[in-house]
Amino acid sequence: MADSISLNLSKLFAAAAGANGLAEDDLGAEAAAAAFEAFELRRTTGEVGFADLGEREDLAAGCRETAALVRAEASDFLHLGIGGSALGPRAILRALSHPQRNLLPPAQRDGPRIFFVENVDPESLAAIRDVIDPSKTWINVVSKSGGTVETIGQWLVVRQWIEEAVGREKARERTILTTDPEKGLLRRMAREEGMRTLEVPPNVGGRFSALTPVGLLSAAVAGIDPSEILKGARSMTARCASGRVGDNPALHLAASLHALDVRKGRRTHVLMAYADALADTAEWYCQLWAESLGKRYESEGEQVFSGPTPVKAVGAVDQHSQLQLYLEGPQDKVIVFLGVRRLREELEVPSGDGLPPEIAYLGGHGIGEILDVERRATEEALLRNGRPSATILLEELTPRAIGALYQFWELTTAYAGELYGVNAYDQPAVELGKRIAQRVLSRSGGQGT
Ligand code: PA5
DSSP: OOTTEEEEOGGGBHHHHGGGSBOGGGGOHHHHHHHHHHHHHHHHTTSOOGGGGGGOHHHHHHHHHHHHHHHHHOSEEEEEOOGGGTHHHHHHHHHHSOTTGGGSOHHHHSSOEEEEEOSOOHHHHHHHHHHSOGGGEEEEEEOSSSOOHHHHHHHHHHHHHHHHHHOHHHHHHTEEEEEOSSOSHHHHHHHHHTOEEEEOOTTSOGGGOTTSHHHHHHHHHTTOOHHHHHHHHHHHHHHTOOSSGGGOHHHHHHHHHHHHHHTTOOOEEEEEESSGGGHHHHHHHHHHHHHHHOEEEEETTEEEEEOOEEEEEETTGGGGTTHHHHHHSOSOEEEEEEEESSOSOOOBOOOOTTOOHHHHTTTTOBHHHHHHHHHHHHHHHHHHTTOOEEEEEESSOOHHHHHHHHHHHHHHHHHHHHHHTSOTTOOHHHHHHHHHHHHHHHHHTTSOO
């Protein structure tokens, strides 16, 4: 694959994985080509817009401009959102910034501290108030629909803190609303109150919005160039321009995972990241895969419940937690490894004299080298147990590679949606939950249930 990302699917196939692996025929070249065409139709008619975000340099420019205002004034920046409005942004920032960014002294940090406010848990929210300086805080309220109860609730609380510190007008100036350009409550309030806004394109849904201002603004606030992220996305879309599995890596992975589910009963799809920086990316993948593919539909009068179960794992940590199950538990899983060839740091284990012989062999090895060996050893152990796996390797953790990786998984999800025959872009069950919660809250009128 281009973009300094390589994809190795060989261990999914029978030649390596034995009877539990796929035969080439299992991929269904025709079905894959049809899935590609069906997605292309959605893309070229403008129904679905995420695959063309790499072309939207205007979105990157808007983020850079807004980020410059934030960086000039703020000591703290709060990103308020949930689901697709939080997972991608948090994951991109974690992948591309210093692991202890908020703890660095301002001179080394490059931009304000950044906090993601996701859940409506009062303890977490109150804890944010304990550590920020509301007189120097900017906020980004992110909601595609503009009406998600969790996000709006958080905003009203945070807005009050900031208004108490700097007054209504300054608080308004320091608020960014990232939402649909036309529809929804946030857009209406932005118009009525003349608030600063960034756009989530109408044809890009929540969990596919990481490469819009939803995910690009917090990156830009941290000094990461959003254009570089979009360049990676653009080159990945170009790499995936064919309906032949052999020429389209995302289609290849989608067809393989789909076939492993429906033909081999491998319904649990684990993304195991061998870099702490990619742990949140594995979480983001879980939402993308689950909410896009987990659907109920009718076929010949029968209810069909479809969708693989995604799981997040982090190596080497989860080798000491989940791996036993993956090696000897039910034959219903496929593991996709996500590794990085050159991490941004390497630390050598000192090989001092006098180490006990049992550990002396570690001397001179790198900590990152140990992590890499652990990944390869785990791949090998799975294979010896007849368990198929695939590997995605990034050369380095750069904005381009991350843009490409996110676009890759979004395309993989889109093709998988077509292969499963579901609409990957709606979430009727989630919407139902949202409506019920709203009804209960409006009935109980602030008195609790
Ligand atoms: O993918 C989705 O559409 C959802 O997960 C949404 O991102 C989530 O429900 C939040 O919605 P909104 O961005 O409208 O506040």
